[in-house]
Amino acid sequence: MALTVRIPSRPEQDSARGRTPSDPIGQARTHPPVQNRGVTASTSPALVGIAHGTSSAAGQAAVAGLMAAVALAEPTLHTALGYVDVQQPDAPSTLAALPAGVPAVVVPLLLSAGYHVYVDLTDAVAGEAAASARSVTMTEALGPDDRLIELLRERLDEVPLNADDSLVLAVAGSSDARAVAACRVVAERLSLAAGRDVALGFLSAARPRLACAVTIERIQRPGRRVVVSSYLLAPGFFQGLVEKAGADAVTAPLLLPTEPASPLLVAVVTDRYRNALTPTD
Incomplete structure (x- = not known):
């Protein structure tokens, strides 16, 4: 029996997510299942992606699409997908369903190392x-990861972002101070990448709330368009809140069910897996 839990210990390695379930938004595109892929003779550890879970059909399809893309990128690995909230199978059931004796690497499909990582997943890993x-x-x-910042920039190019626009980064929020600090790191990195100031707005647990951040930008920079960059993984309840916060334009989340998962995001997932196989001092 062996248990290793590697979670970020420095604020700049964390980002924030909330615990609110998601509601249906948009239409979903179906993806092939990623559970129960074959195990190689070398018995490489299974790559187990654990997402938040959502009641949004679009969000469900988008996350399933990500894991399908991961499975295609790593065809020799056994891959499985589970959830910490809302959807089934949950994390303990997902781990228990793996073939007997096959080791596992759990990759949180979360943009943060908040409650779900430090408590829910840590308990599930220890229990298994x-x-x-x-x-x-x-x-x-x-997150944070510079490839995610690049994805945020790509989403901003879709708006597109004009030279005199005000920019606000929308994050889910967390009561964990480490996660809040990490959100500020993401905003700082996006500011460097975009070459402009970036305000930060939280959707839950922390302040300023996104709607307030948007209002502040309007007061401080009257006449300018306010663009919100959504630092959310997939469509759902929180993306709906972002779209209702009063901005002039809002980017899509990092994943959409109507397009393939970005190779950048797939690489983040597979790199997390491979880094876990490399011993550290």
């Missing part, structure tokens, strides 16, 4: 390691 002879490792969350 205690209940079986399986070696279980958990990686860092997906």
